[in-house]
Amino acid sequence: MQNLQLLFQAPVFNVQLFLDGLFIGAIFALAAFGMALVWGVMNIINVAQGEFVMLGGFITLLVVQAGLSPLLGIPAAALALFVLGWLLYRLVIWRIVDGDMFISLLATFGISIMMQQLMNEIFGADVRTAESGLGVWYLFDGMVTVTQIKVAAFALSIVIGLLLWLFLKNARLGQAIRATAQNARAARILGVDTDRVYAATYAINAALCGAAGALVVMAWSIHPYMGLPYTLRSFMIVIIAGLGNLAGVIAAGLGLGVAEQFAGFLLGAEFQLAFVFLLLVAVLVGRQISLARKRQYLK
C-alpha cells in the first residue's frame, strides 16, 4: 500500500513506469507478431520463440566484435535468423505442420533446449550487452529517464508491425500467406505452393525475433537461458489479441508491458511474473465463462 501512496504523492514516477512498460512491451509485441503469424498460418506454437530472440542478440554481438555499429546488428540478426528459420523448417518443422499442435509444442521445446546449450557452449553463459552508442534523455528534472535506444526499439517495433501488415495485405507472398491461413487445402488447389509459404512464414517469424533480440541486447541484456519469459509473454499477447490481429498484438504487447511494470512496482519484483500469469489465466477463464453462456468453449 505504501507503494501505491507513492505513486499518488509523486505522479512523475507513473510516467517512468508507463514509459518503461511501453518500451519493453514493444519488444514483446515484436516477438508476438511472429508467433501470431506462425500460429495462425501453420497452426504451430513455436516454443523456441525466446531462443530466436536470444540468437538475434548474439548475432548482434558478433557484429559488434567485427567492429561494426551494433545498430547494424538489427538487419544482420534479422537476415541470419531468416536463414536459420528457413533451414529449421526444411529440417524439422515441415514434418509437424499438419500434425497435432501438441506435437509442435514439444518439438519446438526440443529445439529450444538444444539452442540454449549450444549458445552456452559457443558464447558462454555470461550476461552480455552491447552499447548502442545512443544517449539518454532526462525529463522532469532528471526524475524520468528515457534511453534513446529504447525509444528506437519502440518506434522500430511499430514500424515493423506496419510493414508486416502492408506486406501481408499487398505483397504476392503476403497474400499467399493469408490464403493459406484461411484454408490451406483450397490455397493448394488454387496453385499456392503452401510448402514455400510455410517456410517463408516460419523464416519471417525467426527474422522478427532476431530483430527483437538485437534491440534487447542493446537496451537490456541477453544470456543463453533468457528465452522462456519471451516465449511465454508472446503466448499471452497472442491469446489476448487473438490470431490475425496485428493491431491487437501491438496493443496487447504494450498493455502487458505497462501492467507488468506497475505490478512489479506495487507488489514487489517477486510477484511480477506471478501477476502476469494469473492475468493470463484470468483472461482465459473470463473468456471461457462468457463463451459458456452461449454454450460454446475456447478451442
Add this chain to the structure above:
Amino acid sequence: MSTRTAGIIAYAALFAIGLFGPWLFPAHLSQFSKLWLFMVLALSWDLLGGQTGYNSFGNIMFFGIGMYASAVLQVGLIYPVADYTAAKGGGTEFVFSAQQIYAGLALGVPFGGLVAMLAAVVFGALLLGMRGHYFAIATLGLAVATAELAAGWDYIGAGSGMIAPPLPNDIDGTRLFYYLSFALAMLTIAFLAWLYATRFRLAINAIRDDEDKAEALGHYTVRNKMAAWAISALFTGLAGAIYGNLSRFIDPHDIAFNAEVGVWMILMAILGGMGTLWGPVIGAIVFFISKELFWTYLLGWQRVALGALIVVIVVFFPEGIVGWVKNRWPRLFAPPTEEDSPRQPDNGGEAAHA
C-alpha cells in the same frame, strides 16, 4: 497368451525387480527411486492427456503442491513451520526422532496427495471448460504462477526453499524412500489397470475421441473429466510428497515446480505410447535411462542430445514405442524395447483399447 496374462506377468516381473532392488542395484538406489516416481508422473499425466484427451502442461503444479503440503505437515506436526523455514532449513535445534519421521511421512504423504487433488478440483472447475491448446496454455500459466507464488511466500521459505525434515541416524533414508517410491509406482499401475478395465475408461476415451458426441450421448463429461484430473493430481501429488523427502531440499523453481520435469512427464508418456497403460511405464524407463546416459557421457552437450532426442521422438514416433511396435508387428504381444533391462515389458492391458 492373452494380453491380460501378459500384463500380469509384466507386473509381476516389475514387482520382483523392484522388491529386490536394494540387492540388485545397491549403488543406483536413489536413481531408481526417481525412476519409479517418474513412472508415476508419466502414468498419471497420461490418465488425463492420453486417455481423456486433455493435454495438461501444468501437472507439475500438483507435484510441487504435494511436495510442499507434505513437507509443511511433516514439519508442522512437531515445530512451527515459520520458525523452521526462517532458520533456512533449520539448525541443529530442529531434531526429529525416528518415530516423528515415520508419523510425519504416514500423514504427510497422503496429505500432499489430497491437497493436490483438492487443487485439481478447484482449478478443474475453472479450466476444464477449455479445450485443446487453450487448456494446455491455461494449465501452463497456472503452473508458472503457482511456482512464482511459492517462491514469494515466506512461510514456506520463499526463494530459499525448504529442507525436508532431517532424518535421525538410525533411519536408512535411501532405502526407505526407495521402497516408498516403488510402492507408489506399483500402486499406481495396479490402480490404473483396474480403472482402465472399468467403464470409466470408455467414458473418458469417448471424451477424447469426440467430446460433443459424448455429451450428446448423455455422458457426464464434466464429472468424468474432473474425476480423471483429480485422480491424476492425487498420484502426482503423492509422487511429489515422496520426491521432496527423497531429494531432501525443496527449491521452488528447480525441484518443486520444475517446468522441465513438467515437460518430461509428457515426453515419457508420448515416448512409450499415449493412451495405453504400459506405454508410460516403458517410456519412463527408456527416457530415464537415455537421460542418465546423456548426462554422463555427453557432458556440456547433454541438452543438445536430449533436445534432439525429443525432436526425433515427437516427429518420428508420435505413436510412441507401444504404438510403433503395434503398427509394425501387430501380431506380436511381447515387443522388445531398446533398453537393456532384463524385463520384457509388453503391451498387456492393451486389448481394451478401441
Add this chain to the structure above:
Amino acid sequence: MLHRRQILMASVAAAALLLAGATAQAEDCTITLGAAVSLTGKYSTNGKHTKNGYDLAIKVINDKGGVKVGGKTCKLAVKYYDDESTPARGAALAERLIQQDGVKFMLGPYSSGLTKAIAPITEKFKVPMVEANGASRSLFTKGYKYLFAVLSTSEQYLQSAIALAAENADKMGKKPNQMTVALAIENDPFSQDIRAGVMDDAKKYGMKIVIDDKLPKELNDMSTTLTKVKALKPDILIVSGHAKGAATAVRQIAEMRVDVPVVAMTHCDSAKIIKKFGDKAEYTLCASQWAPTLKYADDYFGSAADFAKLFEKTYGYAPPYQAAESAAAVLVYKAAFERAGALDPARVRDALAATDMMTFYGRVKFDETGKNVAKPMVLYQVLKGKYVVVAPSKWAEAKAVIPRPKWSERK
C-alpha cells in the same frame, strides 16, 4: 547384507582397477577428486570460474611433483559432472560420483543452493567435501562433520559495507539510525542469506529497510525497483543477484541516474563490471572474498598477485575471487592428504579439520562447524577504473569515497 556389501566392494574395486589400469604406467597413483559444477544454466559463468580454479591448482600441484602420501607420489585429478545449476541434479551427481565412480574426496559445487543439496549426501557417505563457493551460514549450523569451506560465510559479505555507511553517516548529515536501506536481492538461497545478513546489520545500527524486493531469477531489468529507489531516496542500496544482478544494476543505475550515497553489491568482479561498463561502475562498493592486491602468499602460487598473473596467462582473464577460492580448496586438500599420510576418508577428514595454513588466498583454519574463520572478507570500491580495497582497514589501500558523487556532478 553381506551380499550387498560384496557388490559394493566389487564395484569399488572394479572402478579402482580401471583407474589404476589407466594410469599405472605413468606414475605411482592418482587421487581423483569428484566435483559437480555448473557448466550450464544460470550459474555457469561462476561454475566455469570454479572449474578453472580447480584445474589450475591441480596443474600447478602436479607440475611441482604432486602429492606425497605415505611414501608414494600421487597426481591429482578431478572428475567433473555438470549440475546445470540445479540442486536436484547436483545431489544426484554427488551420489553418482561417490557410489558409481568410487570418488572418496569431493570438491564443492558453485553456489550455496547446490552445496546445500550436496552436503547431506557427502555426509551420509562420510566423504569429505572441501568447498569454496557455498557461503550460506545455514550450511554450518547443521552439525556436518565432513564439510569444510575455505571462504567467509554469507553474513560477512556486506557487513563492512553497512559499517562503512554508518561510519560516514555524518557526511550525509544523519545519524546511523536515521539511515534508510533499499534491498534488491535475487530470490535464491544464497542471495537471500546475504539479505538476512544485511537485515541483521541494519538492525544493529537501527537503520530502516524501505525497499525489500526479491528479484526474479531471469532478471534482466531492474527498472521498477530502481524507480522505487528514486522515489524513496534511501541512503544505502544493496544489490545481490550473482553476476547477472551486478551487471544489470550497474548499467541501469547509471542509465536512470539513480543517486544513492552508498551502493554496495556482490559479484562485481565475476560480472566484470569495470571492463563492461567503465565509468558507470565508478564508486560501486563490492564485497569480495579475495583481492589480488592482498599480501597473502604460499609455496605453490606465490603471492596473490602471482596467482592472478598465472591465472590470466592461462585463461585469458583476470581471476575473480570464485576462481581463487576454488584453487585454495585444492591446496587445502593437498596439504591434508600429506598430513594424513593415507587416502582413507576418515583420516583425511581429521587432517582437514586440523588445517591451519597460509595460502595465496588467505589463511585457512576451520572451526568445529567446518567454516573458515581465519580470513576476512574485503570490500572494494571501484575508483578510477580499478578495484581498490577500502575495508577492512588492515588491508585498505585507500579511503572509501562516501557519499558517491551525484550523477549530475560527474563529468
